[in-house]
Amino acid sequence: MIVIYSIKILWLLLKTQIRSQTQYRLSFLADVFTTAIFSSIYFLAFALILQRFETVAGWTLGEIAFLVGMTETSFAFMDLLFSGFDPDSFSPMVRMGSLDQFMVRPVSLTIQVLGSRLILRRLGRVLEGLAVLAFGIVTTQPDWTWLKTFYLPVVLVCQVICMGSIFMMGSTITFWTVERIEAVNILTYGGNELMSYPMNIYPRWLLFIFTYFVPFIFVNFYPTLYFLDKPDPLNFPVFAPFLTPLVAIGMALAAYWFWGYGLRHYQSTGT
Amino acid sequence: MQAFLKIVGISARQQMTYRTALVAGLFTNLFFGILRASLLIALYQGETSVNGMDVGGAITYVALSQAMIAYLTIFGNTEMGRTVSDGSIASDLIKPVHFILLWLGRDLGRSLVNFVVRGLFFIGLFSLFYSLYFPTGVGRWFLFVISLIFSWLLNFFWRMLVNLGAFWSPDIQGFARLAFGFSQLFSGFVLPLRLLPDWFSRLSNWTPFPGMMNHPMEIYLGIYSPSQLLGAFGHQLVWLFILVFLCLVLFRLGIRRLVIQGG
Numbered sequence: 001m002i003v004i005y006s007i008k009i010l011w012l013l014l015k016t017q018i019r020s021q022t023q024y025r026l027s028f029l030a031d032v033f034t035t036a037i038f039s040s041i042y043f044l045a046f047a048l049i050l051q052r053f054e055t056v057a058g059w060t061l062g063e064i065a066f067l068v069g070m071t072e073t074s075f076a077f078m079d080l081l082f083s084g085f086d087p088d089s090f091s092p093m094v095r096m097g098s099l100d101q102f103m104v105r106p107v108s109l110t111i112q113v114l115g116s117r118l119i120l121r122r123l124g125r126v127l128e129g130l131a132v133l134a135f136g137i138v139t140t141q142p143d144w145t146w147l148k149t150f151y152l153p154v155v156l157v158c159q160v161i162c163m164g165s166i167f168m169m170g171s172t173i174t175f176w177t178v179e180r181i182e183a184v185n186i187l188t189y190g191g192n193e194l195m196s197y198p199m200n201i202y203p204r205w206l207l208f209i210f211t212y213f214v215p216f217i218f219v220n221f222y223p224t225l226y227f228l229d230k231p232d233p234l235n236f237p238v239f240a241p242f243l244t245p246l247v248a249i250g251m252a253l254a255a256y257w258f259w260g261y262g263l264r265h266y267q268s269t270g271t
Numbered sequence: 272m273q274a275f276l277k278i279v280g281i282s283a284r285q286q287m288t289y290r291t292a293l294v295a296g297l298f299t300n301l302f303f304g305i306l307r308a309s310l311l312i313a314l315y316q317g318e319t320s321v322n323g324m325d326v327g328g329a330i331t332y333v334a335l336s337q338a339m340i341a342y343l344t345i346f347g348n349t350e351m352g353r354t355v356s357d358g359s360i361a362s363d364l365i366k367p368v369h370f371i372l373l374w375l376g377r378d379l380g381r382s383l384v385n386f387v388v389r390g391l392f393f394i395g396l397f398s399l400f401y402s403l404y405f406p407t408g409v410g411r412w413f414l415f416v417i418s419l420i421f422s423w424l425l426n427f428f429w430r431m432l433v434n435l436g437a438f439w440s441p442d443i444q445g446f447a448r449l450a451f452g453f454s455q456l457f458s459g460f461v462l463p464l465r466l467l468p469d470w471f472s473r474l475s476n477w478t479p480f481p482g483m484m485n486h487p488m489e490i491y492l493g494i495y496s497p498s499q500l501l502g503a504f505g506h507q508l509v510w511l512f513i514l515v516f517l518c519l520v521l522f523r524l525g526i527r528r529l530v531i532q533g534g
Binding site (some may be wrong): 015027030031034035037038041042044046048049051052053056059082119122179181183185186190193197198201203204206 | 292312446
């Protein structure tokens with residue numbers, strides 16, 4: 001019952017956000033459009049540089065587009081859904097004490113933070129990600145088995161969960177620091193960038209960190225190897241592409257625990 | 272002049288206050304720098320030189336461009352535009368310094384701090400991971416510094432031009448994001464222009480953007496021939512005049528439309 005109630009509240013909160021942001025339809029559409037164009041600049045530049053180099057570490061433009069499209073789509077969707085947990089907007093809530101107001105309301109705090117903000121123009125980036133992914137699929141023509149078809153949306157959902165967990169943890173840190181920590185960008189925007197290219201191009205030590213500490217390597221690189229039937233340059237066990245859900249669950253649990261821990265130790269700034 | 276120096280000093284001190292933010296920014300730049308360098312190294316696989324730039328040059332290019340992010344404010348900002356929307360521009364307009372000069376001072380102070388902390392320190396840190404090229408002749412250092420000053424000015428006036436749009440539109444965020452996105456691409460910040468197709472670098476040379484990043488980098492790397500060097504400085508100077516002129520005109524026109532609500 002409480003779950004259904006929470007979802008209802010969340011939907012209500014989000015609906016007000018959507019309504020207010022789409023009041024001026026033309027301005028809203030222009031905003032979505034410019035966001036899409038802006039987000040595609042980096043992929044565009046990469047497509048241009050490949051005109052000189054043709055491939056990177058044995059990957060063609062279409063294959064890279066698959067990688068980029070996956071992580072862009074899920075990162076952008078996460079960025080949209082978790083707008084409230086964006087450290088950029090969460091940190092001011094802690095500083096100004098508006099989080100304290102949430103605490104006296106009889107609704108789960110997590111729901112309220114999620115519902116506090118929904119930056120709809122980020123839809124533009126979702127569209128950009130989907131367009132790049134579509135381009136990747138069309139040019140690479142993967143050999144679709146039923147397992148692959150089933151696994152693709154699973155991976156996308158897992159990616160959203162992984163990135164959302166990082167966002168939540170980044171926001172939780174602001175309970176202690178008040179100011180947002182720019183270094184969190186390394187894991188959010190940096191993670192997105194990191195996963196946009198075949199990960200065997202990175203230095204060993206970096207790969208080690210993103211395999212055993214923050215296991216991003218199983219979130220996009222390995223599933224993509226599986227979807228495109230590419231040989232594994234790092235010789236991991238054959239089940240490596242299927243670790244994605246496990247990583248997502250692990251990161252979600254860690255984030256949820258840390259968020260709860262942060263809340264229990266939360267001290268208002270007094271403003 | 273004294274007032275101007277005072278503004279620079281205050282802004283520099285303000286920037287120095289946020290030490291943890293400076294360090295965090297430094298490490299973020301470092302991380303992205305490593306990603307970008309790794310990508311270029313992977314692209315170069317087996318190639319010694321591509322269109323006059325070898326892999327060491329490309330890595331040095333990445334290092335320098337990452338080091339200059341904060342100094343040049345390459346991602347842009349809409350600080351000045353916001354003062355138009357929220358009315359705080361009023362207190363800037365009564366100051367005894369020309370409005371554009373006032374912001375130039377503020378930007379300069381911040382940039383000087385960023386040049387040292389997020390620029391020089393960055394190069395030091397980055398050279399622990401990759402070996403970088405350093406020019407040997409005094410002459411090339413001199414030309415590089417001159418070109419870097421011009422690129423700073425170009426960046427400043429480009430940002431000012433975008434922000435002046437706030438006199439005409441209540442919300443310039445979307446427009447500014449796009450404008451700064453284009454300047455990142457066409458300036459050679461995203462990837463070195465030399466490594467992109469020739470038609471693209473030719474196209475970008477019709478815009479002011481290569482002068483904001485690509486010219487000083489290539490001068491540093493010693494890629495330009497003497498005649499290209501002259502062309503690069505000419506390009507920077509001409510566009511600087513154009514941007515300054517446009518800013519002054521738009522400011523004149525904009526200020527007449529400005530209405531500040533009291534209260």
